[in-house]
Amino acid sequence: MDAKPDKIRCDACPVMCYIADGKVGACDRYANQAGELVRVDPLTILRRTQDQGGKLVEFAGRNDDWDGDLLGSSFVTAIGAGTTYPDYKPAPFIVSQEVDGVDLVTVVTEAIYSYCGVKIKIDTDRHLGPEQNTVRVEGEAVGHVTTGEYGSQMLSLGGVNHLTGGSKKEGRVTCKTLMDLCNGEAVEMEIDEGSSVVVQAGKPPTVNGVAEERMRVGCGSATIGMFAKQWHGLVDEVVVVDDHITGVISEHQAGKVLGWEDTGIKIKGRRSTPGRYFQVAEPGTGWGGTDVDDPLTILGDFNPKVAKPGMTLLMVSTTGEQHAFYKLDEELKPVETDLPESLEVSVARIAENCEPALCSVLFMAGAGGSLRAGVTENPVRLTLSIKDTLTHVTCGGAPAYRWPGGGITIMTDVTRMPANSFGYVPTPAIVAPIEFTMRRQDYEKLGGHMKEIVDLADVVPRGKRSESPHAANPWPTVSTHFDWRDKGKPS
Amino acid sequence: MTGPLAALLADGKRLHLQHGPIDLIVEADGSAEIVGRAYAQAAARFETVLDELVGELPLLRSRATTEGLGLRGPVARRMEAAVAPHASRVFITPMAAVAGAVADEVLAAMTDGLDLDRAYVNNGGDIALHLSGDSRFEIGLVAVPDRPELSGRATIRADDCVRGIATSGRHGRSLSLGIADAVTVLARTAAEADTAATLIANAVNLPGHPAIRRVPASERAPDSDLGNRLVTEDVGSLADAEIAAALEAGEATTRAMIDRGVVIAAVLQLRGAIRQAGDLAIAAQPDTPIFAPTQRKQPEETLRA
Numbered sequence: 001m002d003a004k005p006d007k008i009r010c011d012a013c014p015v016m017c018y019i020a021d022g023k024v025g026a027c028d029r030y031a032n033q034a035g036e037l038v039r040v041d042p043l044t045i046l047r048r049t050q051d052q053g054g055k056l057v058e059f060a061g062r063n064d065d066w067d068g069d070l071l072g073s074s075f076v077t078a079i080g081a082g083t084t085y086p087d088y089k090p091a092p093f094i095v096s097q098e099v100d101g102v103d104l105v106t107v108v109t110e111a112i113y114s115y116c117g118v119k120i121k122i123d124t125d126r127h128l129g130p131e132q133n134t135v136r137v138e139g140e141a142v143g144h145v146t147t148g149e150y151g152s153q154m155l156s157l158g159g160v161n162h163l164t165g166g167s168k169k170e171g172r173v174t175c176k177t178l179m180d181l182c183n184g185e186a187v188e189m190e191i192d193e194g195s196s197v198v199v200q201a202g203k204p205p206t207v208n209g210v211a212e213e214r215m216r217v218g219c220g221s222a223t224i225g226m227f228a229k230q231w232h233g234l235v236d237e238v239v240v241v242d243d244h245i246t247g248v249i250s251e252h253q254a255g256k257v258l259g260w261e262d263t264g265i266k267i268k269g270r271r272s273t274p275g276r277y278f279q280v281a282e283p284g285t286g287w288g289g290t291d292v293d294d295p296l297t298i299l300g301d302f303n304p305k306v307a308k309p310g311m312t313l314l315m316v317s318t319t320g321e322q323h324a325f326y327k328l329d330e331e332l333k334p335v336e337t338d339l340p341e342s343l344e345v346s347v348a349r350i351a352e353n354c355e356p357a358l359c360s361v362l363f364m365a366g367a368g369g370s371l372r373a374g375v376t377e378n379p380v381r382l383t384l385s386i387k388d389t390l391t392h393v394t395c396g397g398a399p400a401y402r403w404p405g406g407g408i409t410i411m412t413d414v415t416r417m418p419a420n421s422f423g424y425v426p427t428p429a430i431v432a433p434i435e436f437t438m439r440r441q442d443y444e445k446l447g448g449h450m451k452e453i454v455d456l457a458d459v460v461p462r463g464k465r466s467e468s469p470h471a472a473n474p475w476p477t478v479s480t481h482f483d484w485r486d487k488g489k490p491s
Numbered sequence: 492m493t494g495p496l497a498a499l500l501a502d503g504k505r506l507h508l509q510h511g512p513i514d515l516i517v518e519a520d521g522s523a524e525i526v527g528r529a530y531a532q533a534a535a536r537f538e539t540v541l542d543e544l545v546g547e548l549p550l551l552r553s554r555a556t557t558e559g560l561g562l563r564g565p566v567a568r569r570m571e572a573a574v575a576p577h578a579s580r581v582f583i584t585p586m587a588a589v590a591g592a593v594a595d596e597v598l599a600a601m602t603d604g605l606d607l608d609r610a611y612v613n614n615g616g617d618i619a620l621h622l623s624g625d626s627r628f629e630i631g632l633v634a635v636p637d638r639p640e641l642s643g644r645a646t647i648r649a650d651d652c653v654r655g656i657a658t659s660g661r662h663g664r665s666l667s668l669g670i671a672d673a674v675t676v677l678a679r680t681a682a683e684a685d686t687a688a689t690l691i692a693n694a695v696n697l698p699g700h701p702a703i704r705r706v707p708a709s710e711r712a713p714d715s716d717l718g719n720r721l722v723t724e725d726v727g728s729l730a731d732a733e734i735a736a737a738l739e740a741g742e743a744t745t746r747a748m749i750d751r752g753v754v755i756a757a758v759l760q761l762r763g764a765i766r767q768a769g770d771l772a773i774a775a776q777p778d779t780p781i782f783a784p785t786q787r788k789q790p791e792e793t794l795r796a
Contacts, residue, residue, distance in 0.1 A: 007713055013511025014545040018713045026712070027512035 116365035117158025123215035123357035125289030129194020140173040175428035201361035214354035216318035220247035228254040243289035251275035264306030320350030381446035519610035536600030573682035591685025594619035619681035622649035655681035659688035671695035695741035702727030
């Protein structure tokens with residue numbers, strides 16, 4: 001492994017600063033991030049007023065270095081484009097580009113979002129905290145635990161009430177939390193009456209200091225359904241321990257259809273339907289999201305009229321991470337013994353079917369405000385143009401889901417955006433890139449700032465950072481994004 | 492490696508010159524033709540400024556002496572001239588005047604041979620001024636860059652000797668040995684103002700105070716001309732009497748500089764307390780400013796992410 005140098009030489013300008021890890025150069029624009037030179041400050045690329053001809057002062061030859069062969073494969077993102085605030089000035093960049101004969105315009109701006117937040121999906125069965133409870137960073141309320149989803153706990157952080165509705169410190173901490181999460185950094189948070197969780201987009205969560213590895217294969221009942229056949233004939237009873245729905249194979253429909261015999265097992269908790277039990281224990285960070293470390297605590301005594309000494313019992317969690325194998329002794333008490341080889345396969349298969357546990361972070365923001373004025377003189381037309389799929393919205397080139405209903409409220413997977421796409425202003429508010437792409441004629445119709453359009457070829461050489469797009473991102477200008485795709489080329 | 496850039500700002504009036512760490516906002520008042528020529532002259536001069544400085548950088552980062560370091564470049568010589576009057580008293584390197592000296596040099600090139608009513612070159616808060624006839628500048632003061640509210644204003648007329656304004660303090664990009672939020676100096680040149688603001692901001696200090704966290708400059712910036720000298724990292728809670736004591740120390744330094752003729756007037760700000768020294772009256776109640784000298788290098792059009 002190559003050792004990264006402690007300090008690096010920046011070659012962005014003639015000063016050639018020597019920059020230590022974690023520090024910035026004399027310009028505040030470039031930094032050393034773990035041995036890599038990164039741009040930390042938005043480009044202050046300024047709109048060129050070419051129509052003013054003589055007033056534009058240029059260094060002869062300086063802008064001619066670019067050889068032009070990127071045309072058609074470049075998309076100017078709004079990262080570092082700067083922004084105008086208040087927004088009545090034209091957006092920093094309005095770039096035109098011809099794609100497949102269609103003259104497209106991309107309006108590029110960094111938006112300042114006071115209305116924004118993140119939705120976090122944490123793949124874990126572990127109990128992170130009661131629904132509706134407050135999520136804190138540095139003691140400040142930054143959001144709450146929201147409704148649980150499949151195999152995951154959901155957090156909702158940020159939003160206007162935490163950013164601007166609380167104390168100054170609450171706003172500042174919320175803003176920093178959102179920025180760090182969106183920039184893919186790890187953030188430690190505490191949930192009231194719950195756990196400490198370290199969340200990092202695209203990485204496994206760490207709950208109370210323990211890194212989560214796998215997302216469960218399904219609830220306990222679903223696990224029974226999936227593996228009943230593979231257990232049949234190898235073991236007398238299987239209990240899949242799960243905080244939501246614990247499954248018992250001998251009572252479960254999946255066991256019944258295989259002719260599974262009763263075992264006289266007794267599960268504590270509330271029976272929902274045969275072989276499916278709710279609330280076998282308290283939620284926690286033990287087996288299957290319960291607080292149980294010894295699974296036998298969820299069992300009552302076996303029914304002596306049905307159970308027989310020597311009967312075998314497999315208890316397993318929904319991720320296969322925990323499992324134990326028992327034999328009933330003469331008093332019908334389960335005694336732990338080694339897992340037979342024949343069952344190892346099925347336990348391993350549960351684990352194999354569990355996807356890696358990840359934290360996913362979706363940035364959610366409302367771009368329906370005054371930002372639109374930087375795009376058009378008639379802001380509502382931009383909203384309508386997006387709804388009519390004449391205008392395609394991306395965030396740093398990444399696809400954005402637009403919520404139905406009013407405004408331009410979008411959600412984007414932050415891991416599909418280039419590194420360090422997010423910034424903040426002390427308002428506090430988050431600064432994030434947003435691009436609107438549409439045909440030139442559609443831009444004109446919505447009252448666009450037509451005079452501000454510059455050719456892509458004039459902008460690309462001014463860009464300071466070139467990024468490869470995320471492999472899964474559709475190219476922002478392909479015609480399939482647009483309503484006119486099947487209607488032929490524009491007249 | 493990126494070269495120098497020159498472009499008009501969105502208002503169509505001001506010129507933005509940028510190269511590496513240097514960001515200049517330039518404005519000249521006069522006929523369109525004269526302004527166009529002025530901007531062309533400014534841009535032409537700016538093109539080589541950074542390269543000239545880099546060529547002599549090791550010498551520019553070494554301790555200034557009263558007899559001079561033998562610097563050759565025009566900007567470097569402006570820097571040396573500005574720091575020389577302080578060299579026998581304190582540790583100082585020509586770099587203390589770099590921002591102001593660049594502003595002076597570009598202003599001089601821009602106004603050379605042209606009849607401009609008024610012009611300025613703002614190098615991130617270190618500002619060189621050109622005034623003629625009855626023209627004047629209204630100057631707004633800002634204490635903390637993140638809270639751009641005005642804490643004072645001043646009017647500068649052609650017959651005042653002030654042609655340079657600079658602000659220094661611990662919130663800017665430069666490192667400070669002191670704790671001042673902002674020290675704004677009015678002087679004959681931007682280079683002199685830059686130097687004095689740095690030294691006065693260093694003097695606003697409470698040596699050994701437990702609430703002040705200091706780190707070696709080399710930890711913050713390996714290339715710093717301050718070497719291992721301790722620079723202010725953070726300032727905790729200070730009592731009113733301590734704030735007054737720190738400001739008094741800075742004020743004493745200021746008055747000595749005024750007596751020696753290297754400063755015309757100065758305003759010192761710390762935790763909302765303001766002291767001023769010198770003849771030029773600086774009104775505490777703000778009005779609409781033409782621009783505010785902050786330490787931020789960003790042009791006003793772009794909000795910092």
